[in-house]
Amino acid sequence: MSDEKNVDELSGVQTTGHEWDGIKELDNPMPRWWLLTFYATIIWAIGFTVFYPAWPMINSTTSGILGYSSRSNVRGQLDAAEAARGDYVTAIADKNVEEILADDSLRDFAIASGSAAFKVNCVQCHGSGAEGSAGYPNLNDDDWMWGGSAEQIYATIGHGIRFAGDDDTHLSEMPAYGEILEPGQIREVAAYVYSLSGGKPSDLSLVEPGAQVFADNCAACHGEKAVGNKDLGAPNLTDAIWLYGSGEAAIAQQVRHPRHGVMPAWSERLGDVKVKELAVYVHSLGGGE
Missing domain, CATH: 1.10.760.10 (Cytochrome c-like domain)
Structure with a gap:
């Protein structure tokens, strides 16, 4: 291996010795500002892992000198949010759906909460926009087989339609x-x-x-x-x-040969408060009576 330095004639810069198709790679040094920044990030990373939780262990992570935990912060925020909505939940539990609709703040809260519950439990059949599909009714129109008042919607959601597990479910069957x-x-x-x-x-x-x-x-x-x-x-x-x-x-x-759809009774699964919120939300879509 030769120790002779290979210097580019045009730039006067030493090359790395690599060459591709006659093109030689110059061995220019990294800019000083770039090197300083790079070293600073290494120092910062080491310091971060010392002061904050970082390294994974078998059942946990290193806690760091500061003992910081984002989980406790999130838990505190969730507890505060739960406490803030507690008064609304209590009020909804104590009122019927017509009374909830008459209270602007309760109605707004129930619509927001019912919308979230609808996305989790109802969109699979009724669609993300509650527009329905073949065999699953559109909840935006004025056609309600069991009535479209807030109380009637509440009863339908709570007890379902032709649901064997609820004694108060809506029952009707068209003869074949x-x-x-x-x-x-x-x-x-x-x-x-x-x-x-x-x-x-x-x-x-x-x-x-x-x-x-x-x-x-x-x-x-x-x-x-x-x-x-x-x-x-x-x-x-x-x-x-x-x-x-x-x-x-x-x-x-x-x-x-009539088809008879079945809707689950949601009261037992979701609880009465959530069913009321769903009823208020569905009623707010515009098709309710």
Whole structure:
């Protein structure tokens, strides 16, 4: 190995001896300010690990000379926040949802807390914007099978729909008319129901006999004018809002083999206060009555 220094002719700077495709690497020294900064960061890092928790151990970390702990600070902040909301929680526990709605501060608190609870427990079925999907109702509109007042929403959330684990759950089941009506009658009533919401049946001659089939078999629950019955959970058939799809085929399918959705009862799982907050939040979406 030669000890002879290789100096670049143009710059007069010694090279490192590395060369790629005729290009030589100059051995320029690091700027002094950069070196000082680099050394300072090393000293700072060593000092930090001495004064603050840093090095991981088997079950903990080194505590550092100052004994600082961010966990205790966070715990203090959480305790303070919990204490601050304690008065609101107590007030919500002591009031019904209508009284909560009448109190501006309680209503705002319940909406904020209910919104957070909705994102954790309800978006899986009703969507992040509560817009629903096939089989899961939109909570922003005015169509409520069991009533859209704050108290009615509270009862629905608390006890659920067709939920076997709650004795006070909403119960209703539409008969499977595929075992009761003739296929032709199902086509007729589907055409009639479709026409109620402004739809144009494929065969208008089916509408009139369909009205009679409806009167004989469906009016007892949905009403003579098909506007529904919230005591029975029978939906309004005149508003063009369909839980399982619109059109004659979808209506005929529901008449023939109805689907019965199930919603959990949330009272036992979340507690009464959280159910009230959810009810106030859902009511605030704009579709509540």
